[in-house]
Amino acid sequence: MKPVNATIIEIRNETPSVRSFVFDVSFDFTPGQYVMVWIRGIDEIPMSLSDHNTITVQNVGDATSALFRLVIGDTVGLRGPYGNGFDLHDPVLLVAGGVGAAPLAPLAEAATGQGFDVLTLIGARTGSELLFQRRFEVAGAVRIATDDGSAGFHGLVTDLNEIADGRTSRHIYSCGPEQMMYALLQRLDEQAIERARFSLHRHIKCGLGICGACCIDPSGARACVDGPVFRGAALVDSEFGRYRRGADGVRIRL
Amino acid sequence: MMTVTGLTLKNPTVLAAGILGTTGASLLRVARGGAGAVVTKSIGCAPNVGHPNPSMVETECGFLNAMGLPNPGYRNYREELSVVRGGRGTGGVGGTGTAEVPVIASVFGADAREFSDVASGLSDLADAIELNLSCPHADRYGASIGIDPALVLEITSAVKDVAPVPVWVKLTPNVTDITEIGLAAEEGGADAVVAINTVRAMAIDIESGVPILGNRFGGLSGAAIKPIAVKSVYDLYGALDIPIIGVGGISCWQDAIEMILAGACAVQIGSAVHNGISVFRDVADGIAEYCHAHGCTVDELCGIAHQR
Numbered sequence: 133m134k135p136v137n138a139t140i141i142e143i144r145n146e147t148p149s150v151r152s153f154v155f156d157v158s159f160d161f162t163p164g165q166y167v168m169v170w171i172r173g174i175d176e177i178p179m180s181l182s183d184h185n186t187i188t189v190q191n192v193g194d195a196t197s198a199l200f201r202l203v204i205g206d207t208v209g210l211r212g213p214y215g216n217g218f219d220l221h222d223p224v225l226l227v228a229g230g231v232g233a234a235p236l237a238p239l240a241e242a243a244t245g246q247g248f249d250v251l252t253l254i255g256a257r258t259g260s261e262l263l264f265q266r267r268f269e270v271a272g273a274v275r276i277a278t279d280d281g282s283a284g285f286h287g288l289v290t291d292l293n294e295i296a297d298g299r300t301s302r303h304i305y306s307c308g309p310e311q312m313m314y315a316l317l318q319r320l321d322e323q324a325i326e327r328a329r330f331s332l333h334r335h336i337k338c339g340l341g342i343c344g345a346c347c348i349d350p351s352g353a354r355a356c357v358d359g360p361v362f363r364g365a366a367l368v369d370s371e372f373g374r375y376r377r378g379a380d381g382v383r384i385r386l
Numbered sequence: 387m388m389t390v391t392g393l394t395l396k397n398p399t400v401l402a403a404g405i406l407g408t409t410g411a412s413l414l415r416v417a418r419g420g421a422g423a424v425v426t427k428s429i430g431c432a433p434n435v436g437h438p439n440p441s442m443v444e445t446e447c448g449f450l451n452a453m454g455l456p457n458p459g460y461r462n463y464r465e466e467l468s469v470v471r472g473g474r475g476t477g478g479v480g481g482t483g484t485a486e487v488p489v490i491a492s493v494f495g496a497d498a499r500e501f502s503d504v505a506s507g508l509s510d511l512a513d514a515i516e517l518n519l520s521c522p523h524a525d526r527y528g529a530s531i532g533i534d535p536a537l538v539l540e541i542t543s544a545v546k547d548v549a550p551v552p553v554w555v556k557l558t559p560n561v562t563d564i565t566e567i568g569l570a571a572e573e574g575g576a577d578a579v580v581a582i583n584t585v586r587a588m589a590i591d592i593e594s595g596v597p598i599l600g601n602r603f604g605g606l607s608g609a610a611i612k613p614i615a616v617k618s619v620y621d622l623y624g625a626l627d628i629p630i631i632g633v634g635g636i637s638c639w640q641d642a643i644e645m646i647l648a649g650a651c652a653v654q655i656g657s658a659v660h661n662g663i664s665v666f667r668d669v670a671d672g673i674a675e676y677c678h679a680h681g682c683t684v685d686e687l688c689g690i691a692h693q694r
Contacts, residue, residue: 134445135598137591168439170440172591175439176439211444337436337442337456340449341660342405342406342449342656342657342659343405343441343453344405344407344409345456347411347412348411349409349411349469349481350469351415351482352481354412370479371478371479377408378435379456380433380457381457381458381462381463382433382458382462383477385477
């Protein structure tokens, strides 16, 4: 598909560094899927859908800065939804880090809709950066961890008791900084790894499974169509937690 | 089994340059998936990030791309080729297994010197070199060179002097007479030509009037260009003595057979991986069944449209 024209109908400041952009275009999507967002004349970037008509973005680079300069009534091009998304199983344990909460919030709502038991662990740098805490609380129990101790547990979300012992009978769904997800993977026992799903951030260019820019080692799986969600077992002894590739294909250590 | 420029291929399907060729692990996956040979992403002298996105978009009749030759430079890319050979790459985690099919390194440069540097920098890890003289959307590179027969001859000849492996030359269709360029490659010593690269094209967003690709224009691949590729291969077969590898819009075995009848000894597949990497196995199986049903080999089918 060519990019579909989408008008911004609402902008929400979710945290000091994260904004949601609501469009007049809706997608029938599986949580974990993304859309390619074309900021005309600047760049086109992959963004998880945080709702059927919404993306939730942290201002981290040129393209997201350009997005943050847009106002209600401005337009972008959207194509998607792309990627595999999360497959849901009961009971659910969500582990969100920072803006990684974006694809997990609609997953929590989908799980609740199916009557599943949902427990969410949210990690953030500081209390004001906790994203979608209310949405997760509506879906089930929530535990909080912040790096600076300004809210909840003072420390890493992966050190919370719910996962620190590595044995959980819940199906884990995680999205956040790769170091956080890697720490999570390392804490899990074999059974928990089998039940875990991680949403990876890689340099997606085409989104169509053709160009190969986002392939991961050693499987060669394409993050854009075979992912971005990968089973824990598929990430053991992989590049996950070690390196990724830049736009030129050169490996970047994490 | 068949032989193309001295390389042994288990079947006549080859992964086209620029597709799933950024990493060694990805090339291994395609080789395992059934390709008879794999061609890398086009590699140059130095790391290059390519054009801004959108760099590829699906149109009503194919895919439009302007990646802009993103690549890590040949020194870094040696790590990826070592993965294809079963290694891990320095500080890497490797791939799965080792390529049991020929691996062809696609190279590009601004002049004969750059082409030679990259080709000689990779030829110990590659079974053949493919010269990208046809990328339609990178200033000073690719087709801006590939439309000039004198430059094609000079570069092909320079690479032949330094590369101890077969040299394939990939041709652009964006010329008046592709045989003129093919003959220049042959005269320069090319072991085979590959035809065709993408066809210059663009798409414009009608809401905003903005060209969609970050580079504004690019190259078209997919079903729309297959008839153009068939005609190019047909013409080259009539003019050249060296083998022709056919590429452009092949997505099923019928497409491949048509290309072979026009004069291709093997085919490359690119955009069709969009529908699944199993396309190589499916096309190869279909070709084998067709040959069996007609009691002939791919060699015997090659170019027979010229006699009908």
